[in-house]
Amino acid sequence: MDTEAQHTERDLSAEPDTSGEAAGSRSARFPAWLEGPWRRAGLLVLLCAVFLLLLSTYVMQPFLIPSGSMEPTLQVEDRVLVNKLAYRFGAVPRRGDVIVFDGTDSFVREKPPQNPVARVVHGAAAALGLAAPADTDYIKRVVGVGGDHVVCCDKRGRLEVNGRSVDEAYVYPGNPPSQVPFDIVVPDGxxxxxxxxxxxxxxxxxxxxxxxxxxxPVDHVIGRAGWIGWPPGRWTALSQTTAFTRVPPPGGGHG
Known part of the structure; x- marks a missing residue:
């Protein structure tokens, strides 16, 4: 009985060609223009930047403090995180809130002319907290809301809102509440x-x-400053002041 194994040559043309599948698998994972670690790293950086811009546009924006107008609460070069959702769902700014707003038509007559490309680049940098905000953006504290009667100053030199004197512990040491006297009623909105x-x-x-x-205008408010995010030594939440706790609603005080 012949038990010797019969050896035959393989027909290589009948074997499946897997080299193309491997190449196709690689091209399915990464387009040719993305091959290479540096290109993939660049794409990752780009996607992160887009994500941060979307986050900054709709949810939380870093805001670089350009001046000392909010000292001692906020220092020059602080980056505060502005909550853009704070007033999106029926909530409204309250007395004592620190807000960022567009001052067009209130603090400035119109937006200054600017090169479109420079505006986009600066806007992106400002949105990431890497550049000073637009010239029309401001950060201040809300002292009066719609209907409030705000007067400066009372007999002891304090601000008065709806007939109630306010002790403003957050004011810069040595500063009077105002050197400019005023007596105004805040219009609704x-x-x-x-x-x-x-x-x-x-x-x-x-x-x-x-x-x-x-x-x-309330509809010019961009958001409420909620936290100091930079520098690391100043990481803190901006606490709500109690200065206005005893202020009555509009119409509830004298004057």
Whole structure:
């Protein structure tokens, strides 16, 4: 009985060619223009930047403090995180809130002209907290809301809201509540805002004679400053002040 194994040559043309499948598998994972670690790393950086821009546009935006108008609460070069959802679902700014707003038509007459490309680049950098905010963006504290009667000053030199004197512990040490006397009623849908460093802040007081009387429309508010995110040594949440706790609602006080 012949038990010797019969050896035959393989027909290589009948064997499946897997080299093309491997190449196809690689091309399915990464297009040719993305081959290479540096290109993939660049794509990852780009996707992260897009994600941060979307986050900054709709949810939380870093805001670089460009001046000392909010000292001692906020220092120059601080980056605060602005909650853009704070007033999106029926909530409205309250007295004492630190807000970022677009000052067009209230603090400035119109947006200054700017090269479109430069505007986009600067806007992206500002949205990431890498550049100063637009010239029309401001950060101030809400002192009066719609209907409030705000007066400065009472017999002891304090701010008065709806007939109630307010002790403003957040004001820069040594600053009076205001060196400019005023007596205003805040129209509905607007806000009266002031900086904490009263002697260095250009705020509602400086626009009393302008159209709108220095009032900021509520719909121009970008968001509420909630946290100091940079530098690391100043990481903290901005606590809500109790200065206005005893202020009655509009119409509830004298005057």
């Amino acid at each position: 607007t806000l009266w805002v002031m900086g904490d460093h009263r002697s260095r802040s250009s705020d509602s007081r400086d626009h009393l004679g302008d159209p709108g009387g220095g009032m900021v």
